[in-house]
Amino acid sequence: xxxxxxxxxxxxxxxxxxxxxxxxxxxxxxxxxxxxxxxxxxxxxxxxxxxxxxxxxxxxxxxxxxxxxxxxxxxxxxxxxxxxxxxxxxxxxxxxxxxxxxxxxxxxxxxxxxxxxxxxxxxxxxxxxxxxxxxxxxxxxxxxxxxxxxxxxxxxxxxxxxxxxxxxxxxxxxxxxxxxxxxx
Amino acid sequence: xxxxxxxxxxxxxxxxxxxxxxxxxxxxxxxxxxxxxxxxxxxxxxxxxxxxxxxxxxxxxxxxxxxxxxxxxxxxxxxxxxxxxxxxxxxxxxxxxxxxxxxxxxxxxxxxxxxxxxxxxxxxxxxxxxxxxxxxxxxxxxxxxxxxxxxxxxxxxxxxxxxxxxxxxxxxxxxxxxxxxxxxxxxxxxxxxxxxxxxxxxxxxxxxxxxx
Numbered sequence: 001x002x003x004x005x006x007x008x009x010x011x012x013x014x015x016x017x018x019x020x021x022x023x024x025x026x027x028x029x030x031x032x033x034x035x036x037x038x039x040x041x042x043x044x045x046x047x048x049x050x051x052x053x054x055x056x057x058x059x060x061x062x063x064x065x066x067x068x069x070x071x072x073x074x075x076x077x078x079x080x081x082x083x084x085x086x087x088x089x090x091x092x093x094x095x096x097x098x099x100x101x102x103x104x105x106x107x108x109x110x111x112x113x114x115x116x117x118x119x120x121x122x123x124x125x126x127x128x129x130x131x132x133x134x135x136x137x138x139x140x141x142x143x144x145x146x147x148x149x150x151x152x153x154x155x156x157x158x159x160x161x162x163x164x165x166x167x168x169x170x171x172x173x174x175x176x177x178x179x180x181x182x183x184x
Numbered sequence: 185x186x187x188x189x190x191x192x193x194x195x196x197x198x199x200x201x202x203x204x205x206x207x208x209x210x211x212x213x214x215x216x217x218x219x220x221x222x223x224x225x226x227x228x229x230x231x232x233x234x235x236x237x238x239x240x241x242x243x244x245x246x247x248x249x250x251x252x253x254x255x256x257x258x259x260x261x262x263x264x265x266x267x268x269x270x271x272x273x274x275x276x277x278x279x280x281x282x283x284x285x286x287x288x289x290x291x292x293x294x295x296x297x298x299x300x301x302x303x304x305x306x307x308x309x310x311x312x313x314x315x316x317x318x319x320x321x322x323x324x325x326x327x328x329x330x331x332x333x334x335x336x337x338x339x340x341x342x343x344x345x346x347x348x349x350x351x352x353x354x355x356x357x358x359x360x361x362x363x364x365x366x367x368x369x370x371x372x373x374x375x376x377x378x379x380x381x382x383x384x385x386x387x388x389x390x391x392x393x394x395x396x
Contacts, residue, residue, distance in 0.1 A: 027191040027194060057190050060187070061190070062336075064197065065396075066267065068202050069265070069267060074266075079268050082338060086336075144190070144193045147192070150196060165199060166199070168193065172197045
């Protein structure tokens with residue numbers, strides 16, 4: 001468990017210094033643990049694992065938008081756990097469930113294998129994207145699903161690279177709001 | 185959206201990160217205090233007999249109380265802004281200033297004849313006190329809430345209430361140099377009411393704006 005956390009902390013420190021690749025690796029590395037904790041917690045509320053991806057994505061967005069609140073001198077595990085817990089409780093409240101059930105920490109699921117990822121391929125790809133405005137949706141599509149770089153996206157959409165970055169940042173913030181406000 | 189796609193989008197979002205919460209809180213303390221102090225000088229100013237007043241224990245105690253309150257509330261704001269923060273027993277720090285005030289009020293009852301208790305408690309400026317402390321709290325409270333929007337407090341209501349308490353502590357310190365009612369009985373009644381009101385407003389503002 002300590003080794004995992006140390007690795008995450010190293011990646012996150014590099015990310016905070018501007019290393020985009022390290023940041024992507026960091027987010028990919030923490031996702032399985034968040035997913036496993038989310039599934040176990042959903043099970044405690046009698047909900048199926050299919051709901052887990054909402055919790056995972058909501059948590060990743062919060063980690064991203066609140067990344068400056070991690071103090072690099074402190075352990076990163078409790079920080080991630082606290083964000084995941086907050087987001088999980090949020091989602092349960094929105095569904096009218098009382099969050100009285102003890103909730104498992106992400107750090108307790110660190111070593112767990114993430115086996116069911118493949119089953120998620122059918123997950124509704126477009127539901128969240130559809131709620132973005134057209135410009136944001138196009139930028140996010142090009143950058144992610146089509147895997148284009150910022151420069152390629154700028155050329156294809158006839159925008160400047162700066163405008164692409166601003167649009168992406170607004171889209172990310174909009175997604176966080178969409179998660180916060182979505183009602184089941 | 186697939187989670188891998190979301191991760192790709194997040195990794196590419198290299199927008200200039202918001203200020204570090206700790207820095208933002210320091211800015212908030214400075215900006216909130218300066219704006220309130222300017223407002224205070226513009227509409228009130230300190231009382232004309234401040235030099236004589238500064239030699240009396242009662243006048244000086246008001247600052248001991250308000251500065252202790254502001255310092256302890258601000259110290260706690262620094263404890264609660266992270267998502268994994270658990271202030272626990274440190275929250276008892278909040279009891280320090282009210283505890284001192286209770287002792288001072290008790291001492292006042294011991295040394296002053298009972299006939300003077302009510303006049304001292306009611307004072308001459310109660311309505312002023314109830315309006316001006318909240319008014320002078322507006323800028324610092326807004327500044328603290330702005331700073332904590334850049335943080336991720338585990339408990340938004342508590343973070344808002346502590347913001348209100350810190351702001352009211354700053355405001356009450358300024359107001360105390362104008363106010364001619366120096367009895368701890370007055371402070372315990374009217375300052376506490378005004379500070380409590382700002383804290384309550386902070387609590388609801390926190391629930392509304394500091395959730396993330």
